[in-house]
Amino acid sequence: MLSSRQKKILERLIEEEAFVSLADLNKAYQLSPRTIRQDLLEIETWLMDIGAGFSLERHRKYGARLILGEKQKQVLQEAMYKQKDYLSAVQRRQDMQKLLLLNSSIHVEELCEDYQISMNTLQNDYNQLKTEMEDYHLMLSRENKQISLVGEENNKRMLFLDFLKEQWTEEEILELYVTRRISASMNETDLEDMISDVDVHGVVSWIEQVEELSGIAFIDASKYELFLNCAVQWKRIQSGQFIADFDKDDELKIFEDEKFTAVREQFRRLMGLEDASLQLSNELAYISMHLLGARRLSGEGDYWLKCQSLSREIVETFEQANRFRLSNRENIIIALSTHLQSAMYRMKYHIHIDNPYFDNLEKEYRKYIEQVKAFIEKNPHWGLTTLHRHEIGFIVVHLCAGLEQEAFLPSKRIAIVCSSGLGTSRLLERTVRRLFPQVFITGQFSVKEAYGLTDKDADLIVTTVPFTQQLQVNHVKVNPLLSIADQQNLERIIGRGTYQANTELPIVETVMTIYQSVKKHTVVLNEGELFNDLYRYFSGNQGAMSSEVTSLTAPSCIHLREKVSDWREVLSILNQSLVKQDVVEHTYETEVAQIINEQEHHFIVAPGVAFPHLSSTAIKKTGFAFMTLEEPISFGGTEEKVWWIILLAAKDKIQHVTAVEMMLEVVNSKELLDKLRHERNIDVVWKWMLEYEEGSK
Known part of the structure; x- marks a missing residue:
């Protein structure tokens, strides 16, 4: 049976008729040559199984092609149409989850037939899905060859909501507020039955009417979540699944206010509920919970004033701890107050929202995230002790927006x-x-x-x-x-801004410029010490204890007098050396290559010497590898040729200091450069590095 990817490859072969190269398939599907060859082999086997004289022609140089007559094309397309798409274990569990949300139960034997899997395989899927449902406080029940989802309706709706979020992006849903209809791209998916019959115009109009009558403007991310919440609510109600025994406090009775009479009636008609019923009351309380937790563009009322007081206290605590004052301070306090107003409701009603930028925040502002977390723990009177870490990230976003910024000149x-x-x-x-x-x-x-x-x-x-x-x-x-x-x-x-690609290059250039200037006017007694002192001063590492240079590399990371075709081959070999030492991920090579390829890079630090490196999440620990070449090569788009390339991966600003100092010493010593350029024995270079370490102590 062909996978969906293999079917797409076969469809392309049918359409093009001419040879399709492995390179084209690699670019289209991001697969390794080995995987592509395996796919072609399975396609060839499938063609032989269905008969009719089909033959896949494969050529080492040109790729693969199918030569078909019109009748053969028709037979082949019919065979492909009859074949069900192969589903992986993950896709099967996702499909089972969808079926359980849309139906009261699903039949075991029908699943085996639809997925073309054995009962044992289905049992494995069932056990895994059962574990996944525990995150939502839900259980799976299997009786009389029927599988059903058991648990509170509120938890089922949370599962439904997360399921929809995985299928449709924020931008796709926000388009509905403009177009008022499901787009063609959404209907093309096999999941359109999840919300295709929802009254899009009715839901969007109702949310906008709530905004108008309440005087609250929701941010776009909240409009996205509110639409999906209403869609889930509508879908579950149409299936006869209602919120039961909902604990309604006074804050969830907002629609009992007379000014919301029209909104309440519109909601009743939209959801198809009877007037003055318990079901209507419970469902209004349910959606009220999500409206209160929705983030907004402005705040109002006594509760907002309370949040404003809390926001001011958070800002003052942040400023005192960091000993600086935020710019646009009052605007930040107001914006943070508005955010806290909905965040505290989310905390109260256990509504979790993901911070889409949290991974980047952890990388760039982890210090401030930990700081705010500590503030919250030390100030229980703030009432934020159970705040989710992603919510803390939102607070940090507001605070960091006030970090001091430079003046600018109007242009674009x-x-x-x-x-x-x-x-x-x-x-x-x-x-x-x-x-x-x-x-x-x-x-x-x-x-x-x-x-x-x-x-x-x-x-x-x-x-x-x-x-x-x-x-x-x-x-x-x-x-x-x-x-x-x-x-x-x-x-x-x-146009170019102040971007420096997060590299050491400006520091290295500064050190070399100052060294040359000093050398013109005085006698340098110890060149190595001068380089080290200058580098540590400009890199902000005065007094820092750096690692021994041999602890940052290995003999296998040293390549001498190599013959290569171009800089890409050099980069690939060096990166692979670092991967084997568990220094970087494979993706580090791609990131560095992009810099070399797509911009006027500044990695050439001296005649014949390239020093590619950058800050990256692909770096696991600090390390370096280098290569000298038999013949110099061009490095990127520049005309300059290089014979020594050092690939550095720096996890922080301290550990790699010794490696940079060693490079500087070699670069500025004609004797050492000549020695390195002509040396073929790795053991000799390793011994020299050990001697360098000993002399640096």
Whole structure:
């Protein structure tokens, strides 16, 4: 049986008729040559099984092709149509989860037939799914060859909501607020029956009416979650599944206010519920819980004033601990107050939302996350002790948006569009201003407002939202912390900013420039010590104890007098050496290659010497590998040729100091350079490195 990927490869072979190269298949499906060859072998076996004289022609140089007549094409397409798509274990469990949410039970034998698996395999799937359901406080029941989902309705809806979030992006759902209908791309999936029959116009109109009557404007991320919550609620109600025995406190009775009479009636009709029924009361309380927990653009009322007082205390505690004052302080307090107003409701009703930028926050601002967590633990009167770590991340986003920023000169007009709230928008704005001081920020806009922006409003939209519909202004999607790739992309569009690719190169260049200047005017008694002192001073590592140089590499990471075709081969060999030492992931090679390929890099630190390196999450620990070449080669787009390449992976700013110092000493010694360039014996170089360590102590 062919997998869905193998069917796509076969469809391409049918359409193109000419040879399809392995390189084209690799690019299209991101597969290794070995996997592609295995797929082609399985396709060939499948073709032989169905008969009719089908033959797959494979060529070592040109790839693979199918030569078919019209009748053969028709027979083959019919055979492919009849074959069910292969589902992996993960896909089967996902499909079972969907079926359990849409049906009261599913039949065991029908599952085995549909998935074309044995009863033992299905039992394994069942056991794994049973474990996964425990996260939602749900159980699976298997009786009379029927499987059903058992547990509280509220927990089933949480499962349903998370399921939909995995299928549809924020941007796809936010489009519904503009188009008022399910898009063709959403209906193309095999999951369209999950929400395709939901009254999209009715749900969107109801949410907007709640905003209008309450005077609350929800952020885009909350509109996304509110729509999916309403869709789940509608779907479950239509299946006869209602919230029962819901504990309603006074805060969940917001729709009993007379001003919400029309909204309540619209909700009743939308959900198909009877007036004045217990079911209506419970379902209104359920959606009220999610409305209270939805993040908003502004706050109001006594509760908001209480949150404002708490926000001010958090900001003051943060400032005192770090001994600086936040810029735009009052705006940050107001924005944080607004966020806390909904966050405390989420905490109260155990509603969890993911922070989409938390992994990046952990990397860039982990210090502040731990700091705020400690503040919360030391101040139980704040009432935040059970706050989820992702919620703490949102607080840090607001605080870090106020870190001091540089002045800027107006130039390109940039509009910021972010769906995750004011804190993320301000953090993105601050990052753009800091790295590109020449731009002018025209403002922060919602996804809906972005569709109305024209070239009169901005030259470019910088956004965290992956827009698929055409906007009137050019846009670029980024991470709010602006990754290296994001910075490079923006440089190509708006010009070079203050980006330095997170490398040591500016420090190395500064050290070498100062050394040459000193050497012109005085006698240097100990060149090595001068280099070391200058480097440690400019890298901020005065007095730091660095690792011994041999502890950062291994003889297997040293390659001497190699013959290579180009710099890519060098990079691949060096990166593989570091992978074997568990220093980096394979992806480090790709990241470094992208810098060399796509920008005017500055990795050549001296004539004939390249020093590629950057900060990356692919780095596990500090280490380096290097290679000398038989013949110099061009390095990237530059015309300069190099014969010595050092690939460095630095986990922090201290451990790798010795490696950089050693490189500087060699680079600035003609005798050492000549010795290294002509040496073929790795043991000799390793001995020299040990002697360098001994002399540095």
